Amino acid sequence: MIDIRNIFKEYHGFFALKDVSLTVEAGEFVALVGASGSGKSTLLNIIGQIDVPAKGEVVIDGVVTSAMNDNQKAGLRNKLFGFIFQSFYLESKYSVLKNVEIPLIIRGLRATERKTLAVNALETVGLKDKAKNLAGTLSGGEMQRAAIARAIAGNPQIILADEPCGNLDTVNGGVILNLLKALNDAGKTVIMVTHNSEHAMAATRLIRLKDGELVSDEKHP
Amino acid sequence: MKNILDLFLTEIKSVYKQCIVFILIASLVFTLSISLFCLSFDVIKGYKAYLDEMFADGLSFELNVKSFDDFLRAGGAADYLKIDVWNFTDDVNFSFNGVIVSDEDSEEYSIFFGDAYVFRSALPNACRGARLVSGRWWTDGDNLKQNGFYNIFISSQTAEALGINAGERLQMSFPYTNAAVAELTVAGIYEGEDVGDFVCPAYFIYGIFESVAATDYTDGVYVYYYGEVAEASDIFDAVSALRRGGFKPELFLLEEIDLVNAARYILITISVISFLITSFILNNIVTITVNARQRFIAQLKLLGAKSSLVAALYYSFLLFSFLASFALGSALSVLLKNYYSGIVNTTLDFTVTLNMYPAVLLALFLTGVVILAVRFVLFGRKINKIQPIDCVRSE
Numbered sequence: 001m002i003d004i005r006n007i008f009k010e011y012h013g014f015f016a017l018k019d020v021s022l023t024v025e026a027g028e029f030v031a032l033v034g035a036s037g038s039g040k041s042t043l044l045n046i047i048g049q050i051d052v053p054a055k056g057e058v059v060i061d062g063v064v065t066s067a068m069n070d071n072q073k074a075g076l077r078n079k080l081f082g083f084i085f086q087s088f089y090l091e092s093k094y095s096v097l098k099n100v101e102i103p104l105i106i107r108g109l110r111a112t113e114r115k116t117l118a119v120n121a122l123e124t125v126g127l128k129d130k131a132k133n134l135a136g137t138l139s140g141g142e143m144q145r146a147a148i149a150r151a152i153a154g155n156p157q158i159i160l161a162d163e164p165c166g167n168l169d170t171v172n173g174g175v176i177l178n179l180l181k182a183l184n185d186a187g188k189t190v191i192m193v194t195h196n197s198e199h200a201m202a203a204t205r206l207i208r209l210k211d212g213e214l215v216s217d218e219k220h221p
Numbered sequence: 222m223k224n225i226l227d228l229f230l231t232e233i234k235s236v237y238k239q240c241i242v243f244i245l246i247a248s249l250v251f252t253l254s255i256s257l258f259c260l261s262f263d264v265i266k267g268y269k270a271y272l273d274e275m276f277a278d279g280l281s282f283e284l285n286v287k288s289f290d291d292f293l294r295a296g297g298a299a300d301y302l303k304i305d306v307w308n309f310t311d312d313v314n315f316s317f318n319g320v321i322v323s324d325e326d327s328e329e330y331s332i333f334f335g336d337a338y339v340f341r342s343a344l345p346n347a348c349r350g351a352r353l354v355s356g357r358w359w360t361d362g363d364n365l366k367q368n369g370f371y372n373i374f375i376s377s378q379t380a381e382a383l384g385i386n387a388g389e390r391l392q393m394s395f396p397y398t399n400a401a402v403a404e405l406t407v408a409g410i411y412e413g414e415d416v417g418d419f420v421c422p423a424y425f426i427y428g429i430f431e432s433v434a435a436t437d438y439t440d441g442v443y444v445y446y447y448g449e450v451a452e453a454s455d456i457f458d459a460v461s462a463l464r465r466g467g468f469k470p471e472l473f474l475l476e477e478i479d480l481v482n483a484a485r486y487i488l489i490t491i492s493v494i495s496f497l498i499t500s501f502i503l504n505n506i507v508t509i510t511v512n513a514r515q516r517f518i519a520q521l522k523l524l525g526a527k528s529s530l531v532a533a534l535y536y537s538f539l540l541f542s543f544l545a546s547f548a549l550g551s552a553l554s555v556l557l558k559n560y561y562s563g564i565v566n567t568t569l570d571f572t573v574t575l576n577m578y579p580a581v582l583l584a585l586f587l588t589g590v591v592i593l594a595v596r597f598v599l600f601g602r603k604i605n606k607i608q609p610i611d612c613v614r615s616e
């Protein structure tokens with residue numbers, strides 16, 4: 001469903017990605033690993049239509065994304081992808097519920113529908129009773145669960161997670177990983193960047209980047 | 222549309238603090254702007270009321286007319302114009318059978334006239350009180366060139382002094398030549414108080430003066446119009462109308478009128494400047510808001526918001542701030558109007574009451590909307606520059 005063809009990403013003569021090709025099928029749980037600066041986030045951002053490659057193509061469900069305009073890409077980000085980041089990017093002054101609702105507001109859903117979806121998502125991550133709290137008052141682990149709720153509320157097919165446990169202790173990191181595994185079990189495609197080798201082993205496929213190049217691609221059944 | 226409102230209501234909770242300060246400042250400046258603009262009308266209004274009170278009998282002014290064109294133009298210029306007195310009446314005589322009309326008290330004649338060629342349906346203000354005694358009155362639209370050209374209407378006192386009846390002819394003469402310059406038919410005799418001694422066509426009178434000017438007995442012709450306004454306040458508009466017509470009215474109030482006019486324009490200028498300042502302040506609200514919320518905007522885009530949605534969201538803050546501060550400013554203007562009037566009244570001889578004019582409010586409001594519309598274009602570019610990637614770049 002995601003077809004990456006000969007991607008290059010250049011920053012002022014420096015190549016963050018060099019000729020990366022990769023196909024991810026629906027339902028896979030991909031762990032992206034590699035040293036710091038190896039290009040993991042860059043690749044994830046390009047997949048998620050947040051960034052554009054200097055060369056090469058990303059084909060999603062048969063559609064070449066470079067042919068899309070900004071609004072079409074925005075639509076794709078809103079409907080197809082759920083994003084999770086190391087630093088959560090929650091609005092601390094918004095309630096947890098409001099944070100989760102944002103992509104749904106953007107989608108133009110009606111308030112009642114929005115609320116149902118958001119509450120369901122919060123229930124999935126076990127944060128239903130904190131829905132009314134301000135996001136800024138949550139603990140780190142709770143914040144990341146709220147971010148996951150936001151990522152999954154709109155029922156996207158693909159979850160892109162960039163070091164989702166990077167800011168969390170082992171216990172909380174484990175909770176997040178389990179949530180991602182559960183989502184994958186429920187049929188979502190998950191692509192997760194991680195430094196944690198244990199977490200990486202939880203995935204069904206492990207891709208390693210080195211200096212912007214794809215150096216290994218293993219499947220764990 | 223609905224999602225803009227939803228986002229707006231959510232987002233206002235995080236940005237209202239900076240908004241409120243700006244909105245308060247903006248409303249204060251708006252108050253100034255609105256009050257001064259309204260005041261610019263009220264100063265005129267106050268001055269007019271003052272004129273009416275001070276000069277309850279109306280006001281007259283003098284108009285120096287230098288050419289025949291001017292003469293005709295001035296004659297037709299306005300209803301409030303009449304020839305009241307000739308300042309060199311000594312030079313002209315009206316005589317009948319050799320009897321010269323002379324007014325022992327003043328040596329002045331009041332000569333009213335109608336339009337240059339055609340009498341108007343309305344009499345000049347100052348001879349409205351006239352009643353026909355004998356003969357005929359002019360009829361509306363009498364073409365003077367054709368049948369009324371040599372007609373003159375005289376007051377019953379003048380007729381008595383001359384011993385003349387309607388239908389008889391009198392001579393208008395020039396003392397130095399002693400020759401009759403023109404013969405006029407007395408078309409009608411009227412009576413009334415303060416209605417002047419003669420009424421005759423302006424064109425004709427000027428004709429007399431032209432022929433006088435052509436003699437060796439005078440250096441030139443100076444014709445003074447004495448305009449009169451029944452309501453003293455009309456002088457204000459009359460003066461502007463005459464000036465627009467290229468005339469310089471001579472009037473003791475002129476300096477004062479100019480001063481009041483200057484005050485009006487100063488008020489309007491300050492009002493406009495403060496209005497622009499407000500629009501600048503409001504613009505800053507959004508600039509600051511957008512700058513402060515750059516990451517959030519990038520995040521909205523990352524989560525799939527189109528640029529237009531984000532632009533609409535933050536533009537609605539500008540709109541909201543404008544509406545809020547304009548409403549607040551209007552309300553404050555109403556509250557502070559006595560205060561403003563007070564300040565003005567200590568510096569002026571007359572009393573000014575500040576009113577709120579809906580038309581002024583509307584005009585300022587629409588100006589604001591136009592300024593905001595222009596802003597929208599610049600604003601869209603700013604929002605466009607913020608990319609989803611900005612959300613995930615290192616802090």
Ligand SMILES: Nc1ncnc2c1ncn2[C@@H]1O[C@H](COP(=O)(O)OP(=O)(O)OP(=O)(O)O)[C@@H](O)[C@H]1O
Pocket residue numbers: 011016034035036037038039040041042043
């Ligand atoms: N905007 C940018 N300008 C210049 N260089 C950049 C930019 N973004 C990323 N890079 C460089 O590209 C390379 C890859 O960056 P990327 O963020 O993808 O690494 P990463 O594998 O995610 O590293 P980390 O594990 O530390 O998050 C790095 O060397 C980084 O410095």
Ligand SMILES: [Mg+2]
Pocket residue numbers: 040041042162
């Ligand atoms: Mg990274």
